[in-house]
Amino acid sequence: MNPVLENSLEQARPVFPFTAIVGQEEMKLALILNVIDPKIGGVMIMGDRGTGKSTTVRALVDLLPEIQVVADDPFNSDPQDPELMSQEVRERLQRNENLPVTTKKISMVDLPLGATEDRVCGTIDIEKALTEGVKAFEPGLLAKANRGILYVDEVNLLDDHLVDVLLDSAASGWNTVEREGISISHPARFILVGSGNPEEGELRPQLLDRFGMHAQIGTVKDPSLRVQIVEQRASFDASPVEFRQTYQDSQAQLGNQIVEARKILPQVQLDYEYRVKISQICSELDVDGLRGDLVTNRASKAIAAFEGRTEVTPEDIFRVIPLCLRHRLRKDPLESIDSGDKVRDIFKRVFGYA
Template identity: 55%
Template sequence: MRVVFPFSAIVGQEEMKLALLVGAVSPTVGGVLVLGDRGTGKSTAVRALATLLPKMAVVSGCRYAADPASTKPCVEGCHGRHGTDGQPAETAMVPVPVVDLPLGATEDRVVGALDLERALTQGVKAFEPGLLARANRGFLYIDEVNLLEDHLIDVLLDVAASGENVVEREGISIRHPARFVLVGSGNPEEGELRPQLLDRFGLSVEIRTPTDLAARIEVVKRRDAFDRDPEGFVAQWAEEDAKIGQKIVDARARLPGIGVSDPVLELASKLCMLLGTDGLRGELTLLRTARAVAALDGADEVLAEHIRRVAPSALRHRLRRNVLDDSGSTVRIERALQEVFAE
């Protein structure tokens, strides 16, 4: 099994780490986009997140990771939580999937296609699930997402909106669940994302190469220690990772009971109106993110400080470009926060 750099050992990049934890606690936030310089720990953080997540229950042998608690079949012909004899199906506890979508992947590899081996050897039409099926109930990670081909972006947009993957090709007609947290990373200098895909990410994080000398030295020391003795380094940070994992479990349990008062909701709406965000998705994402952060903090309700804390991540990629204002979106949000919170 591949040894992964510990999440708790990542130096700095607090906004990125918080956004990933929010995605783990509340998938309804809509995924995380991490943009920044090469070599700043983007891929490392995403893969480290998988080691923190508690295992999930699935129907044994189901290729779509069906939830045993669900009363609906995941696909036509699937018996869901009941076996063919009407008795409860066997279940298993498996790690939450974190599936990589490589840039060179074909559409068949992503959505699934005809199982050629069974077609040739048995003469039957059978479906071979793709990466979207493997990512169901987990995370779909796309490195260099800004370089993804347009036809795959269209597929992801459809699936992300519906939570289902529909395949109609080569005499096959199948519909299966594909609910996942979309996580993308990339370098803005290598190309921009299509607005349609950008809007599908709930949170957008900007990270930069550390400019603090002590931080840079600590990053190099920890990475060097991991490379020389991966197992020993992971063991050294196991307790801290376990604490973060338990924090995620507790936050998930607390999340449904987190309230949002009218004054806090008014603050969120004023902020979005002042920034001129399109539609209401910004406000909804802002509240969902703030609620998840409140759950992580152990609070009983969303506070104004939670709104202020998550506003840049939830709104920076939803702002229109202002030809009269050449300042970045993060600066515009900070100015708006000062104005709204000064009232």
């Protein structure tokens, strides 16, 4: 899209600033950590209606850093990493072609609730393939979301088959479309963010487990805080551009902090003793598989990087471990997801906290 047109569209529909969002720290932290380390595996946000889930996720767009992409490539191919390149770009490299490179902001793609599998995965033009002998592929939302964020509002109302497709692509980093003996694959590495209202039903446990983190949010109870939130929303609705300018500095500061955290993340160390204790907590909580261990390790490093440190502390682990484990606990089917208190109690005992 023409940059001038894109900018004018942004001005026509300004987004609520992320740093202006009051409360809901757990949700904001989970989103930020996933941007710092996309390999955490996404976040599922569950909460009451009208608690700002969609507003917060969409507000993240402003903070997303820029990435290098191959120009005019529908898959946002990385010019350096073959694992993040489309087949066409890899073939061009093998032919020693000069790839034009440009920078763009990490994109956020909204997945509509009524989307079909073809819309999500892409389609193959069989007629063109048979008559012209070329693999004519029309990319879907997974192609557009490569190296970005895929947001699904009301994910618990999405067809289970489609959720499976999304989670498989998010886990493998690839999307494969097969039709009439023709198969096309392309990279699809994205941060999957889902939101939903628990009153409309939970995701099946085996699907829920595939989300790296789970943030629970509730309606703010403090009357003065509620007034502040209402007044902020009214100010934004009355004059969005002016309201956004008020938060320009804090937005820039948080955006820079995320960029720096992504740079130092590879240097962050997690002590072996702490890794053993994380696994001990997972074992005592009877968490199935090793996803809980892996995600907690990654999230602990990401929060240390976010705060500009290269050593993980027990406090870092304490802050992220409920987000990483609460949705993996075995529970009575009639119970709602544990608030995280059980996870914190085991943490305190294993780490020797009073």
